[in-house]
Amino acid sequence: MRATVAALLRKELALELRTRESVPAMVLFTVTTYVIFHFGLDRNSVEGDLAAGVLWVTLLFAAILGINRLFVADHEQGGFDGFLLAPVDRTAMLVAKAVALLAFLCLVELVAVPAFALLLLGPSLGQALPELLVVLLAADVGIAVVGTLVAALAIQTRARDLMVPLLALPLLVPVVLGASQATSPLLEQRGAAALPGDWLSLLALYDLLFALIAYAVFDFLLED
Amino acid sequence: MSTTDPAVALHGAGRRYGERAALRNVSLELAAGRTLVVFGPNGAGKTTLLRMLATLLRPHAGEVRVLGHELPDDGYAVRGRIGFLGHEPLLYRELTGRENLRFHARLHRAAPARVDELLDAVGMRARADDPVAELSRGMVQRLAVARAVLHEPELLLLDEPLANLDPAAVAQVDPLIGRASGHTRVLTSHDSAGALPSADVVLGLKGGRVALLAGAADVSAEQIAQLYA
Numbered sequence: 001m002r003a004t005v006a007a008l009l010r011k012e013l014a015l016e017l018r019t020r021e022s023v024p025a026m027v028l029f030t031v032t033t034y035v036i037f038h039f040g041l042d043r044n045s046v047e048g049d050l051a052a053g054v055l056w057v058t059l060l061f062a063a064i065l066g067i068n069r070l071f072v073a074d075h076e077q078g079g080f081d082g083f084l085l086a087p088v089d090r091t092a093m094l095v096a097k098a099v100a101l102l103a104f105l106c107l108v109e110l111v112a113v114p115a116f117a118l119l120l121l122g123p124s125l126g127q128a129l130p131e132l133l134v135v136l137l138a139a140d141v142g143i144a145v146v147g148t149l150v151a152a153l154a155i156q157t158r159a160r161d162l163m164v165p166l167l168a169l170p171l172l173v174p175v176v177l178g179a180s181q182a183t184s185p186l187l188e189q190r191g192a193a194a195l196p197g198d199w200l201s202l203l204a205l206y207d208l209l210f211a212l213i214a215y216a217v218f219d220f221l222l223e224d
Numbered sequence: 225m226s227t228t229d230p231a232v233a234l235h236g237a238g239r240r241y242g243e244r245a246a247l248r249n250v251s252l253e254l255a256a257g258r259t260l261v262v263f264g265p266n267g268a269g270k271t272t273l274l275r276m277l278a279t280l281l282r283p284h285a286g287e288v289r290v291l292g293h294e295l296p297d298d299g300y301a302v303r304g305r306i307g308f309l310g311h312e313p314l315l316y317r318e319l320t321g322r323e324n325l326r327f328h329a330r331l332h333r334a335a336p337a338r339v340d341e342l343l344d345a346v347g348m349r350a351r352a353d354d355p356v357a358e359l360s361r362g363m364v365q366r367l368a369v370a371r372a373v374l375h376e377p378e379l380l381l382l383d384e385p386l387a388n389l390d391p392a393a394v395a396q397v398d399p400l401i402g403r404a405s406g407h408t409r410v411l412t413s414h415d416s417a418g419a420l421p422s423a424d425v426v427l428g429l430k431g432g433r434v435a436l437l438a439g440a441a442d443v444s445a446e447q448i449a450q451l452y453a
Contacts, residue, residue, distance in 0.1 A: 082314040
């Protein structure tokens with residue numbers, strides 16, 4: 001399966017490099033949203049709960065843009081049929097798409113997190129950065145797995161653009177909740193507190209749960 | 225598959241889209257190495273039949289066996305042995321022809337050298353590094369032919385394979401998908417003059433039902449024309 005995942009992943013990255021449909025749009029969305037928050041909240045800086053909420057809600061909505069585009073090329077250009085005609089494990093597509101979405105989210109965050117620190121965040125990120133990276137990774141894995149599952153389901157419907165947010169947002173509430181709660185102590189004005197292990201564990205558990213669900217049902221989503 | 229098993233066997237096969245029956249009670253057998261040509265007006269069920277044989281659609285009634293395996297349960301066993309050329313080329317428009325063929329070669333574990341070999345065979349070496357979106361329909365069809373035979377399949381399922389091809393291109397792809405290729409073939413066509421000479425068995429579909437099934441030697445162009453009346 002590793003070779004198939006590698007082939008699919010290489011194709012995903014080549015398509016994104018060629019079309020630049022997902023990552024640039026997600027980056028632009030996050031930066032614009034932070035600018036809007038900057039003026040909309042009418043304050044120069046945020047910290048703690050509010051900072052964590054603004055960071056994660058923005059990243060979540062940016063992720064929805066990427067989830068919406070995840071299977072479009074395969075659906076519109078026969079990629080599904082091409083894949084289904086090959087003697088390969090269909091789970092390879094789930095893994096490749098989830099890894100591709102995870103990579104897109106990481107790329108977006110390379111710009112989004114510094115932009116957030118610059119435009120909105122009161123306390124310095126320096127001390128909290130290693131712990132924040134752990135939370136970002138745990139939440140991104142959850143968004144990537146749930147997003148891939150939802151995108152595969154929604155692409156089969158006529159109202160794809162509507163279905164993705166309607167399905168993904170409720171399913172991603174625990175991820176945003178866990179990520180916000182785990183991030184909040186890291187962004188306190190008085191200095192970063194310790195990373196709350198229980199919220200991080202919740203995130204990891206949710207990631208694992210949805211990875212198992214996606215593994216169990218993904219084949220059926222590709223079936224006629 | 226034993227040597228006496230037919231390459232394709234359908235017994236009472238049917239397929240619906242919602243309430244509408246696209247294919248009803250189709251029964252036929254095709255021996256290995258032979259060519260079945262399917263005629264019929266638009267909406268007769270030709271593409272549905274091909275997609276069902278390609279494991280892309282589940283039969284809703286009857287029995288479908290391909291290369292000795294029952295579908296859909298045994299689909300995995302036949303996928304790598306089928307070459308499918310449908311109305312869509314199954315190529316990503318933003319990738320080049322070479323990138324597309326390499327991608328499919330990796331999925332089918334075909335040798336990388338096979339890509340260049342086929343690009344030469346279909347006369348696309350010079351434009352192999354152009355994005356598919358920038359190619360003419362005929363060129364895309366030639367790449368689609370290369371994609372369909374990349375993994376050296378035993379059974380070719382060809383939906384109007386010569387559409388969009390000029391005579392020179394037809395001559396180029398003929399050794400790959402024509403009668404001389406030696407493959408077992410199921411192909412659809414509207415062109416009785418062009419397709420009938422290459423057929424061993426002729427199937428005529430109308431409204432999803434079998435309207436004609438006979439050896440090619442026993443079928444006249446008039447009988448095929450009646451399918452479209």
